[in-house]
Amino acid sequence: MDEMDKENTKINDENNDSSEENEEDNYLVVGMFLGMCLGMTVGNLLFKNIGIGMSIGMCLGLAIGSSIKQKK
Template sequence: MEILRIIFPLLTTCLAVVYVIYLAKKNRELNAEENEAVDKEEKDDGSDNYMAEGMSIGMCLGIAWSMALGDDNIAIGISIGMMLGMAIGMSIKK
């Protein structure tokens, strides 16, 4: 059971990093095509980034890391994971 407390956070972090890299490459290609076709004024509804998705993934990763480090750090892990996920999600454009 101890090995799962070590492997699970590392595995989830690696999967999240691979997914973020995939999204960044895909969005870079789509943004190049979209900038030519769509005006910026039409997409002014505030949903032009992945902030909500980043926050939820960050909270999950924060819980995983805090569980690996010990049960006393869950609140700190959630808040740090949410903050980092929000920052990463806001930097990736839809």
């Protein structure tokens, strides 16, 4: 690397607007996982269709998981 590339890399690293710093921690993935599992079970028992139950469970898990904030 020449001097100009090193300087450009340094500037880009400083100006990197990472979204990780602005994100709040929540239980989104855990809610989706549990929603899918419970939705598949309920969908199989009530609707006799796993796909419908999984879709409903995933949406509910996503909504509930994203509303609960994690403690840091």
